[in-house]
Amino acid sequence: MGKIGDNLQLNPKETIRKNIIRKKPILDREPQYFKGIPLPSWIELSLIDSCNRACTFCPRVDENIAPNTNHKMERVLIDKLYKDLNDIGFNGAFSICGYGEPLLYKDLEYLTNKLGQLGQIEIVTNGDPLNEKKIEKIYQSKVSQLVISLYDGPEQIILFNDMMKKANIPENFITLRDRWYDPTLDYGVKLTNRTGTVSVGNQPETTNYKKRICFYTSYQIMIDWDGNTYLCPQDWQRRVSLGNIMQKTFFEIWNGQMMKKYRKKLINGNRDLSPCKNCNADGQVYGENHYNAFKKIL
Numbered sequence: 001m002g003k004i005g006d007n008l009q010l011n012p013k014e015t016i017r018k019n020i021i022r023k024k025p026i027l028d029r030e031p032q033y034f035k036g037i038p039l040p041s042w043i044e045l046s047l048i049d050s051c052n053r054a055c056t057f058c059p060r061v062d063e064n065i066a067p068n069t070n071h072k073m074e075r076v077l078i079d080k081l082y083k084d085l086n087d088i089g090f091n092g093a094f095s096i097c098g099y100g101e102p103l104l105y106k107d108l109e110y111l112t113n114k115l116g117q118l119g120q121i122e123i124v125t126n127g128d129p130l131n132e133k134k135i136e137k138i139y140q141s142k143v144s145q146l147v148i149s150l151y152d153g154p155e156q157i158i159l160f161n162d163m164m165k166k167a168n169i170p171e172n173f174i175t176l177r178d179r180w181y182d183p184t185l186d187y188g189v190k191l192t193n194r195t196g197t198v199s200v201g202n203q204p205e206t207t208n209y210k211k212r213i214c215f216y217t218s219y220q221i222m223i224d225w226d227g228n229t230y231l232c233p234q235d236w237q238r239r240v241s242l243g244n245i246m247q248k249t250f251f252e253i254w255n256g257q258m259m260k261k262y263r264k265k266l267i268n269g270n271r272d273l274s275p276c277k278n279c280n281a282d283g284q285v286y287g288e289n290h291y292n293a294f295k296k297i298l
């Protein structure tokens, strides 16, 4: 066990850079194929439609956009998703993050034990629901990484490192991200407007991104609590679903007309469809291998 704070750079830009480097080998792996179609390397899940916080830079702060509904993903959906992914031999990774606070979801271990049989799982949390017992349970349930957003201050480093030490869990199981800064430092977050829903901080103009190629639809997909699927974690508007996991197979959605339409546009640097036309996300941080693979096909 290292010294307190060893696993954190107190420099938000450096923390963001290190986290990107950590994730790159997972998201930018050589694509896996099914029926000649590249499969995603990263599936994000939103397990619960509520959060105990309301951060200024998060759409959750606005009840008109993201009210706390407390809706949760049911086991029947998890089982269906598992079956669909198992049928196509999926072995990419899962991000348990989404539109709420994942650790408020009470059936977490069922999901991680199940999907963890297919690929590695990372959980992103504000850390509030954590305690020694909870962290131990998560560690034992096929989760490979716990990413904790520190929104309050450096005292949280001591809190979480102490928790880990008492639970006797290896230090590299958690990634701490310093995110307690003010708007001049973009709150320590690689800030985006979440497709036109957030305007705080020093955000780039959407107009600068209108013709920017976006890799998102080539390497990942977002699945909401009710099985609706969305383009990416930027899409907080959730107006147009690409399909529902309870009505179609995962592969039918991934290779479906709607996804193809967006993918083709985004691969060609065209963000004119909603919600992409309101987006200022870089779109090229991860996923270049998958983008190249789709470019050959489309």
Ligand SMILES: C[S@@+](CC[C@H](N)C(=O)[O-])C[C@H]1O[C@@H](n2cnc3c(N)ncnc32)[C@H](O)[C@@H]1O
Pocket: 051, 057, 058, 059, 097, 098, 099, 100, 101, 102, 124, 125, 126, 148, 149, 179, 189, 190, 191, 192, 193, 194, 198
């Ligand atoms: C919506 S949160 C869900 C997970 C958990 N509640 C948390 O805060 O870590 C997912 C991630 O989005 C980040 N986030 C929220 N609003 C953002 C924005 N406008 N731009 C970029 N990242 C944002 C959060 O800091 C967090 O890392």
Ligand code: SF4
Pocket: 051, 052, 053, 054, 055, 058, 059, 060, 061, 099, 100, 101, 126
């Ligand atoms: S960033 Fe996370 S903790 Fe903050 S309001 Fe959004 S979901 Fe909740």
